[in-house]
Each structure stands twice: as structure tokens, then as C-alpha cells.
Amino acid sequence: MGAQAGALGGRRVLITRSADRARPLASLLSGLGAEPLVLPLIDFERATDQAALDAALDALAAGGFDWLVVSSITTVRVLVEKAAGRGTTPAGLVPTGTRVATIGPSSRQVLEAAGIPVALAPVDNQSAEGLVGLWAAGSGRVLLPQADIAAPGLREGLAAKGADVTSVVAYHTVDFPARPGFRLQAELPAAVDRSRHTTAEELSPLQARGELDAGTIDAVVAASPSAARRIAAALLPLGRCRFIAIGRPTAAEAVTLGIPVAATAKVPTPDGIVAALGTVFANEGNIR
Structure with a gap:
């Protein structure tokens, strides 16, 4: 992953998950010199x-x-x-x-x-x-x-x-945020979440729209077909921002929605997502 990860320095990556679910990927991206941003689009009840x-x-x-x-x-x-x-x-x-x-x-x-x-x-x-x-x-x-x-x-x-x-x-998949009192919020075992102290800037949909219009977000990561649908509903056009899908079902849904897929993570883990991001940016060289 070394050469690919080196291409991530300074890249701003939007993770369309709630802050707690985005932490492992945000932690890895931060450690590689990228700037993770969080925009919760779906939630669970x-x-x-x-x-x-x-x-x-x-x-x-x-x-x-x-x-x-x-x-x-x-x-x-x-x-x-x-x-x-x-x-x-x-x-x-x-x-x-x-x-x-x-x-x-x-x-x-x-x-x-x-x-x-x-x-x-x-x-x-x-x-x-x-x-x-x-x-x-x-x-x-x-x-x-x-x-x-x-x-x-x-x-x-x-x-x-x-x-x-x-x-x-x-459980039910819903638009973010879930209704108070209905949200599924049980914590995963501490041994799994080694990045509890990692924080990433959380954007509102309006802020994300402004960043996309300004061309200051390099990539957006979608973890599921439902996230792809929410991106299509709330964030298009993406402009120069590259769409990274986690898994083939998410990529297929994006294509159906008319969203160009820059890369698909072969493995649905933070390492797999970083590898997909690294491949995209390494292929672009220093072009921003």
C-alpha cells in the first residue's frame, strides 16, 4: 500500500457515515496525511x-x-x-x-x-x-x-x-438523523474500535455542497447502495470529486444513478478503501 498511500497526502476525503462509524477509516486516513471529513447521510433505527x-x-x-x-x-x-x-x-x-x-x-x-x-x-x-x-x-x-x-x-x-x-x-435504515429514542446506538466492543479518540470535521449537507462547488473535496466514500442513493439525492453534481464505492453492489447502484465510479474497494475494510483511494490518486500523479 506504500506507494498508493503516499498519494493521499493532503487529500480531503468525505466519508458519508456518522462520526462513530467513520472513525476507523478517518483514523487511517489521518495517519496517511489525508484530511477526513464526515457527512452522515444514513442512520439506523x-x-x-x-x-x-x-x-x-x-x-x-x-x-x-x-x-x-x-x-x-x-x-x-x-x-x-x-x-x-x-x-x-x-x-x-x-x-x-x-x-x-x-x-x-x-x-x-x-x-x-x-x-x-x-x-x-x-x-x-x-x-x-x-x-x-x-x-x-x-x-x-x-x-x-x-x-x-x-x-x-x-x-x-x-x-x-x-x-x-x-x-x-x-433494524431500519433511515435518512440521518434517526428519530430520538429510536436510534440504534449500542457500542461495539472496545477491542474493535481502536480509534475512539480520532475526530474528523463533520459537515452539514449545505457545507458539503459548498465544498463540492468550490472543488475542495477530492473524494467521497459510499459504504452501501443506500448511501449511494442519498449521495445522488443530496450531493450531485460531484464536480471534480471522485466517487469511491465500497463493494460491487454499491458501485452498481451508483452506475444506475448516473454517478461515475472512480474506484471500488475490493475489500470492505479501511485498508481496502485506502488502497482504492491510493490507486485513483496515484494514477493522477500530482494533478489536483
Whole structure:
């Protein structure tokens, strides 16, 4: 990453996440001489149907599932919050006989930091598609807690492999900010968030618009298709600002929305995002 990272010095990078979720990437960017900026565009609220979610977690704790499939860090926040409400740990929600699968290194890291061992996760294609590709035919009963707007690919892919999938809404993705009292705000395990003291300037949409018009933002990072949609609704035109997608679904959504994609992070981690940014700026040399 050395040569690529060297191209980041002085670059101003807009991260379209809330400050707490942006910290790991902001910390890495700062350490490489870039200036991270934060513009929260999406937020997360607790599931409206708590009874359905609680029933699914009761069945999980009772050994009713062979697998728990976790497709996002936000789902882990739900598990942390639910465990606290039940007077247990996140690991206490998952019985010994139930295996856990996830789709990427970030989710795996946070699950294992919470004491939940991960039995299956793709290495090369770190995505829902990658997990489905690894899935053994059948594999029994699966609990899949997801966002209300989650794409059907993971659920349908596992079912096509013969799994008996129970899908439940774990949280709602909403425009930032979430409603007071509804926001999902459980903290991840401290071992995961090593950048708690990192701060980045937080912009309002109006400030971001002014910066984009002035050409003073070099790149904007979108972590999900929903973030791409919010960027399209609130920030276009991007001008000279390059759009960096985290994952192929985000890139595909951006293309559908007419947003040129400068690069797609091959790995959905801060290192992977920095590598994508570094490639874009290294190819441009010193052109600003």
C-alpha cells in the first residue's frame, strides 16, 4: 500500500457515515496525511416489529437454528443491544451448537471481539455472493437478521442451496438523523474500535455542497447502495470529486444513478478503501 498511500497526502476525503462509524477509516486516513471529513447521510433505527425479532432470538437461544448469518456490523449492534436487555452477553444469545457465518472481515472481527466465533466467511469475494458460493448444500435451519431494505440476494442464494432460511428485520435504515429514542446506538466492543479518540470535521449537507462547488473535496466514500442513493439525492453534481464505492453492489447502484465510479474497494475494510483511494490518486500523479 506504500506507494498508493503516499498519494493521499493532503487529500480531503468525505466519508458519508456518522462520526462513530467513520472513525476507523478517518483514523487511517489521518495517519496517511489525508484530511477526513464526515457527512452522515444514513442512520439506523430499531426494528418496528420487536416481537418478531425477539421471537427469532428466543428460537436462536433455544437451539432452533443450525446457523446464524450476520451480514453487517449494524446487525452486531442489534445483538449487543438485545443481549444487554436480556442480561447476557452477545455470545450468550448463540448456543454452542449453532454456527455463525458472515460476509466480510469487519463483521468477523466485531463478532469475534464480542466472543462469538465465526465458522464461515468468504476470503476472496467478501460479499453476500461470496458467502453463498461457500455454502454447503442444505446446511439446515438458518436465522438471517437483516436491514429492512436488505437486497434479497443472500436470503435467496442460501435458500437455493437448500437452507431453511428464517429472515427477520433487525433494524431500519433511515435518512440521518434517526428519530430520538429510536436510534440504534449500542457500542461495539472496545477491542474493535481502536480509534475512539480520532475526530474528523463533520459537515452539514449545505457545507458539503459548498465544498463540492468550490472543488475542495477530492473524494467521497459510499459504504452501501443506500448511501449511494442519498449521495445522488443530496450531493450531485460531484464536480471534480471522485466517487469511491465500497463493494460491487454499491458501485452498481451508483452506475444506475448516473454517478461515475472512480474506484471500488475490493475489500470492505479501511485498508481496502485506502488502497482504492491510493490507486485513483496515484494514477493522477500530482494533478489536483
